[in-house]
Amino acid sequence: MIVVKVGGSAGIDYDAVCADLAARWKTGERLILVHGGSGETNRVAEALGHPPKFVTSPSGYTSRFTDRQTLEIFEMVYCGKINKGIVERLQRLGVNAVGLSGLDGRIFEGRHKDSVRAVENGKVKVLRGDHTGTVERVNTGLIDLLLNAGYLPVLTPPAASYEGVAINVDGDRAAAALAVALKADALLLLSNVPGLLRHYPDETSLIRAIPAADVESYLEFAQDRMKKKVLGAAEAVQGGVKRVIFGDARAGLPITAALEGAGTVVS
Ligand code: ADP
Numbered sequence: 579m580i581v582v583k584v585g586g587s588a589g590i591d592y593d594a595v596c597a598d599l600a601a602r603w604k605t606g607e608r609l610i611l612v613h614g615g616s617g618e619t620n621r622v623a624e625a626l627g628h629p630p631k632f633v634t635s636p637s638g639y640t641s642r643f644t645d646r647q648t649l650e651i652f653e654m655v656y657c658g659k660i661n662k663g664i665v666e667r668l669q670r671l672g673v674n675a676v677g678l679s680g681l682d683g684r685i686f687e688g689r690h691k692d693s694v695r696a697v698e699n700g701k702v703k704v705l706r707g708d709h710t711g712t713v714e715r716v717n718t719g720l721i722d723l724l725l726n727a728g729y730l731p732v733l734t735p736p737a738a739s740y741e742g743v744a745i746n747v748d749g750d751r752a753a754a755a756l757a758v759a760l761k762a763d764a765l766l767l768l769s770n771v772p773g774l775l776r777h778y779p780d781e782t783s784l785i786r787a788i789p790a791a792d793v794e795s796y797l798e799f800a801q802d803r804m805k806k807k808v809l810g811a812a813e814a815v816q817g818g819v820k821r822v823i824f825g826d827a828r829a830g831l832p833i834t835a836a837l838e839g840a841g842t843v844v845s
Contacts, residue, residue: 579608579762582833583753586614586656589770590827592664598833600671603730609833610721610760611675611732612753615652615660616642616803622659623651633696633705640802643694644709644746649736652746653679656734664732676724677732681744683720686713686737686752690745711745713737713752716759754810758817765814766836767807768827773842774799774808788844790815811844821845 584595595611603609619642620630628651631643644652661677668675680686688711693704724731735752736744750767757765776783776799788796793812800808811822822844825836835841 579610579757579760580764580766580833580837581610581612581753581757581760581762582766582768583612583750584614584827584832585749585767585769586616586618586660587770588617590768591829591832592667594829595768595827595832596664596667596671598831599730600668600673602833603673608725609730610725610756611664611730612749612756613656613660613664613732613734614749615656615734618660619652619655622655623648626651633694633698636695636697636702639805641694641710641748642746643696643705645707646709649709649744649746653736653744656736661732661734668730668732673730674728675730675732677734678720679734680713680737680747680752684717684738685720685733686735686747686755687715687717688713688737688739688745688747690739690741690743709736709743709745711737711739711747713747713755716755718759721760748806748810750807750810751813754814754817754819754822757814757819757822762819764821764823764837765811765819766823766825766833767810768825768832768836769807770826770828771804771824772826772840773824774804778804785842788842790845793844815844 657679665675665677693706694708735747737747774785823836825841
């Protein structure tokens with residue numbers, strides 16, 4: 579089993595990812611696609627007059643502050659436009675894909691965090707009314723059902739809280755939890771960069787290999803949202819996934835290239 583997570587940043591070529599995925603699926607490989615949609619969500623939120631608000635935690639992690647209205651815009655884009663766009667591409671390529679969020683069948687489940695500590699103007703503030711959380715449990719029943727019936731699952735946040743409330747969760751870490759739950763052979767985290775860069779944004783500074791035991795020490799090279807990918811990679815390898823690859827989804831055969839060792843390989 580291979581879990582492929584494709585991001586939502588500018589420059590990602592969904593046609594290339596879907597074509598590669600479809601070709602591999604048709605050879606009998608078992609794959610699941612998880613996707614993001616942050617770039618498009620920001621654009622739609624601006625257009626709807628509810629611009630995105632990003633907060634930085636005291637430990638330096640950036641996340642989207644998700645009030646109820648933001649959550650609804652997030653769902654429109656992630657579960658609607660992006661998810662159905664990917665499913666449509668796969669259907670056109672002859673793959674019977676099914677698009678679901680983590681709410682459906684409680685695939686992704688976790689604790690709802692209503693407040694977040696954020697650094698604003700050098701001061702730590704507590705912001706309430708946040709609909710965020712972290713995936714703590716993956717319920718694979720529905721996924722097994724789909725895979726066994728020949729459907730390719732295309733998954734996206736949000737997740738379900740234990741109380742059944744929709745929560746915005748990080749897609750990379752959700753994909754990592756899924757890869758652990760499915761005992762995947764590999765987790766691919768594909769984005770609009772060649773991999774983890776030692777001197778971001780210098781693409782010639784690509785880090786080619788990271789020993790599984792040391793992933794966390796590479797957090798220092800990752801800025802802002804890349805940190806979540808490194809954290810996700812650490813969680814995946816600690817959970818028994820043999821290989822995590824940070825790869826490039828901007829062109830070519832993104833999945834095949836990553837599996838052949840392009841990008842940053844954590845193993
Ligand atoms: P996606 O939504 O595509 O999954 P994110 O935007 O969440 O991706 O994270 C990837 C982004 O992280 C890159 O586009 C890049 O701008 C940023 N980044 C920060 N530090 C690094 C680094 N050391 N190496 C590569 N990318 C980095």
